[in-house]
Amino acid sequence: MSPSKIRFSELVGEQTRAEIFATVLTAGPISRTQLAQRLGLVPSSVTRMLPPLLEHDYLREADTAPQGRGRPQKMLHVNPDKHIVVGMKIGPAQVSGVVTDMAANVLARAEEPIADCTPKTALSAAAALTSRLLSEAPEAADRVLGLGVGVSGHVDSASGVCRYSALLDWNKVDVAGPLREATGLPVVVNNDVNTLVVAERWFGQGRGVDSFAVVTVGPGIGCGLLLDGALFSGATGLAGELGHLPLDPAGPMCSCGRRGCLEALAGDRAVLRHLQDAGVPCATISEAVDLARSSGGSAQTVARSAFAEAGSALGRGLAGMCNLLNLQKIIIAGEGAVAHDLFGPAMSQALEAHAFSTAARDCDIHVDPVRHDLWARGAACLVIRDAVGAAIS
């Protein structure tokens, strides 16, 4: 069915059904009444939405023992064994993946280094890793729901095409097609930070938060958005390119080929360039972190100011986002989040200074240095979400 043929009520139904599933998954066992309360729905809406989820055996409802003098209550829970799902993240140096059950419990995990990140190499490695992961669960071979893949950059999830990724140097790369052909599985592709948004929403800091952003810091600045309870991808999947917010027309060149983007001012390369310019060259960002945390000396002062400058730029970017979207929470993640002690104070200060009205006060900042398989687990959740949402009677 083309998107234009989908009626609005069906879209609302899909999203609500996926939210019901996610809530039962994270808060279950849960009664229908509790579920309605949590989702802010009238109980009759929950009752109307549940039948396909129960008929497809995604959810089950069982009596629990009465507590005290109360009657036994019917409680909903996820049927974890209905399917297994593969989730994967394609990065510039490796592909990493997990197999999960329907409750997104990780059953197996594996990763595969890649010699280069050309589409051919990366997609072959992703297909091989899928086979390897599934071979660890041979008894579930006929229950595989699908493969979810997270890729950096501008990903059109409707077509499964990565339109552009500066990090991978990809242009119009069909990700879903070759993987579908190689694995024989339905394939869902999305931006990798969006997979983190789903994981945070289901299991992490985004639980119960309707409008939040996940901002990843490190070599690049990534961002995924959940607005009013729904993953927000924009018209063609491009939404959330916070890293390419143009902040300084005279600033340094960015990986995207433009000048003065947030990423060019706050990413790892900005910190290393600052150190280089001050005559304290560091080969890697972890060397810069060590230097900034070392005790005393002018090199440490330079390193600390390099991180503070990056933090300040990041804070201005976050202020722009908070002013635009009035977010409840920003989750700072990614490999660079471990240096939050170094860039965090300047980031918060700049966010406060540039926020309009209560935009900064309304928004909690939470640092969540990512557990490694959360990306791939989130990609598996996207497959589950789509399947559950599509379970329309």
Ligand SMILES: [Zn+2]
């Ligand atoms: Zn840029």
